[in-house]
Amino acid sequence: MITTTGLTKVYRTHRSRGGEVTALDGVDLHVREGEVYGVIGQSGAGKSSLIRCVNLLERPTSGTVTVDGRDLTALAGRGPRAGRELRQARSRIGMVFQHFNLLSSRTVQDNVELPLEILGKSGKERSRKALELLDLVGLADKAKAYPAQLSGGQKQRVGIARALTGDPKVLLSDEATSALDPETTRSILHLLRDLNRRLGLTVLLITHEMDVVKSICDSAALMENGRIVESGTVTELLATPGSELASALFPVGGEASGDDRTVLDVTFHGDSATQPVISQLSRTYNIDISILGAAIDTVGGLQVGRMRIELPGRYEDNVVPVGFLREQGLQIDVVDREQPALVKEGAK
Numbered sequence: 099m100i101t102t103t104g105l106t107k108v109y110r111t112h113r114s115r116g117g118e119v120t121a122l123d124g125v126d127l128h129v130r131e132g133e134v135y136g137v138i139g140q141s142g143a144g145k146s147s148l149i150r151c152v153n154l155l156e157r158p159t160s161g162t163v164t165v166d167g168r169d170l171t172a173l174a175g176r177g178p179r180a181g182r183e184l185r186q187a188r189s190r191i192g193m194v195f196q197h198f199n200l201l202s203s204r205t206v207q208d209n210v211e212l213p214l215e216i217l218g219k220s221g222k223e224r225s226r227k228a229l230e231l232l233d234l235v236g237l238a239d240k241a242k243a244y245p246a247q248l249s250g251g252q253k254q255r256v257g258i259a260r261a262l263t264g265d266p267k268v269l270l271s272d273e274a275t276s277a278l279d280p281e282t283t284r285s286i287l288h289l290l291r292d293l294n295r296r297l298g299l300t301v302l303l304i305t306h307e308m309d310v311v312k313s314i315c316d317s318a319a320l321m322e323n324g325r326i327v328e329s330g331t332v333t334e335l336l337a338t339p340g341s342e343l344a345s346a347l348f349p350v351g352g353e354a355s356g357d358d359r360t361v362l363d364v365t366f367h368g369d370s371a372t373q374p375v376i377s378q379l380s381r382t383y384n385i386d387i388s389i390l391g392a393a394i395d396t397v398g399g400l401q402v403g404r405m406r407i408e409l410p411g412r413y414e415d416n417v418v419p420v421g422f423l424r425e426q427g428l429q430i431d432v433v434d435r436e437q438p439a440l441v442k443e444g445a446k
């Protein structure tokens with residue numbers, strides 16, 4: 099539904115003469131129809147630039163953006179006819195903002211009607227559509243209220259209703275919940291998920307909160323320095339040894355008890371049992387295994403368990419037991435104490 103290839107954005111900064119900031123550095127993104135796709139990354143990673151390039155609010159420096167089979171980059175800056183087509187294509191992309199961007203002098207209903215006014219729809223049609231959408235987001239009784247009379251969560255619901263006026267197939271959301279408290283965040287995420295299911299809406303959302311990805315995303319990508327460094331469905335990520343996103347989505351604590359120890363993260367899906375395998379390992383190789391931490395959680399609608407265990411001796415001394423665990427079909431990540439990141443070559 100959304101595909102970018104080699105998407106690059108270089109901002110030229112006037113102040114530091116000749117200065118350039120590469121915000122996007124060749125991003126290949128692929129969002130499937132009907133999925134909720136989360137992009138996560140630290141501040142400055144390029145997340146907002148990505149979303150603004152996807153709807154051409156920002157002109158990419160190079161690369162292509164295709165939304166619903168239309169190459170938007172090819173339409174940009176190609177004369178009036180292409181311009182009209184671009185505007186039409188963009189009206190089918192809804193956008194939700196962190197700070198709601200509502201007009202304070204207009205009522206809730208008039209805020210939702212605004213994009214329809216710009217499209218030249220009649221008053222009757224506008225008000226029918228606005229009331230229908232306000233009902234959909236649970237705000238039918240607030241149509242005549244002003245933004246100042248609403249809570250943050252209600253304002254964001256208005257923002258979402260307004261984003262839906264063009265019957266979009268795609269909804270883009272840049273940190274839609276980061277100005278909200280946890281409870282309100284949950285209700286807004288629930289609404290987005292609900293709209294995704296009921297309207298078949300494809301949602302691309304930007305966030306820096308792992309909990310957001312965990313509760314509603316089907317797929318996710320991790321951005322660093324303008325690049326996507328990891329991506330996939332949540333299930334694929336969890337099954338990828340050494341995936342940073344997976345360990346951030348599903349952290350388990352527990353420190354090694356001393357030097358000369360091997361710490362392993364054992365991941366299991368569904369109801370496969372780890373406990374018998376661990377005791378079998380202990381018996382077969384006659385080693386003491388300590389459990390440092392364990393957790394079971396639902397990630398992307400899937401039940402996942404993770405256990406952090408400790409074996410005596412260095413990794414080199416434990417190659418055979420680690421091999422044994424992998425042969426039992428368990429996913430094993432070796433945790434390196436010196437570097438908090440996972441030891442990737444050991445995790446193959």
Ligand SMILES: Nc1ncnc2c1ncn2[C@@H]1O[C@H](COP(=O)(O)OP(=O)(O)OP(=O)(O)O)[C@@H](O)[C@H]1O
Binds near residue numbers: 110140141145
């Ligand atoms: N209009 C602009 N002009 C110049 N540089 C910009 C502009 N917009 C963004 N940048 C720079 O591009 C880089 C990526 O910014 P971007 O806003 O995409 O990051 P982000 O991942 O959304 O961060 P945050 O989590 O803080 O919102 C940053 O170094 C930023 O300073």
Ligand SMILES: [Mg+2]
Binds near residue numbers: 145146
């Ligand atoms: Mg941003």
